[in-house]
Amino acid sequence: MLPLSAKTRNAFSQNNLNYGVGVTLKAIVNKAITELKKSGSKTAALDVKTILGHVLEKDDVYLLTHNQDIISNAHYQKFRRLIRRRKKGEPIAFLVCHKEFYGLDFTVNKNVLIPRPETEILVDEAAKIIESNENEKLTILDLGTGSGCIIISLANKFRTKQHIELFASDISPLALKVARKNAKKLGCNNIKFFRSDLFNNKRIPKQFDLVLANLPYLDINKPYAKYLTPDSIGLKFEPKIALYSDKQGLLLIEKLIKGLPKKLKNGGAALLEVDESQINKLEKLCYKQNLKMGTVSNSSRFKGFVKIVK
Known part of the structure; x- marks a missing residue:
């Protein structure tokens, strides 16, 4: 040759x-x-x-x-x-169908928001509340659970504790399917999942010691391209229902806060992830509802975490 x-x-x-x-x-x-x-x-x-x-x-x-x-x-x-x-521009997490969060491997797909590292702050703050009430029975709800990463991380961290009741809800049945799959995969079988628009499902307990929520807070009425910077182009592949909301991104968060006076037990708290620019408006809303609000993150990069106390 x-x-x-x-x-x-x-x-x-x-x-x-x-x-x-x-x-x-x-x-x-x-x-x-x-x-x-x-x-x-x-x-x-x-x-x-x-x-x-x-x-x-x-x-x-x-x-x-x-x-x-x-x-x-x-x-x-x-x-x-x-x-x-x-x-x-499709996110790696959707290509390989999983994402690490709080040291755990979560299944993700196009029906849920990809867990962000900064959201681990919510888990840390919730853990502080649980640890400071170690001898009391606590009822905890994760609203808009998505992949279940927040509530499952807590269930895993406190899996030997018997004084915690864990609930999670989402309006999307497809998201709940992912959350339930993650709970089973990670051996966290003590979480009760519900399909619900915020607190609307009557099977959800009447009151909670702690409510957790990472609800959509991007403004649905702003040009979509505004959010698609070179570093965030992957947003277009994530479910819009988990990202965008009306009233400058505040519609669902305001509904949640207005429901807290009835849904939080006395001394109960809510931990929310929001946009930093929304904090002043939310603080005024909390004042009208006789609730106290303050930020919880010490990070200079992630300031959009608030604690609301009844």
Whole structure:
């Protein structure tokens, strides 16, 4: 056989990359990283490693030590489909169907908001309240539970405590399906889930010691593109019902606060994640409802966490 020219070898190699025939892990990784960088990804190498590990069901060590292995065509085609979705800005969590939160691995999909690291502040603050009332029976509700990450993280942290009753609700049956799946997967079987628009489900207990809520607070009437910066383009793939609300983003939060005087026990508290710019308006609303409100986060980056006390 005559030796192939450099041009022919390059063409043959590129053809392999296009069709996944005899392609090494190293080759497809390098190609995908280049593509994602061109599409604007600031984490191209990490994205590719995460996606490939998901496709092959292998860890980082395997990918590093087997980079000359030949990938199967089926794996290659699945990998390429996910890379194309990532190039359009779809969040990694939706591509690999899970996201870590509070040290736990949560299943996520297009029906729930992707858990954010800053929301762990709500879990920390709730834990302080639980620990300070260790000898008292506490009834806790997570409104708009989504993936269930907040209430399940608490259930996991206090799984040996018998004095806590945990409830979670969401208006979306598809979100509740994800939350229930996560609770089962993580062995947190002491949470009662309800479909409800805020407090409207009559099967939910009448009063609570602690209410947790990360409700939608982005203004639905502002131009959608306003929120789609290069760093937040993934928002367009998340459920709008979990992100946007009327009345400058305050509709659901105001309804929640107006319901707290009846739903909180005396001395009870609510912990909310809101937009920092909304805090002054919410403080005035709490005053009208005879509720006390203050911020709870010491972080200079995340100031949109408030504690409301009856």
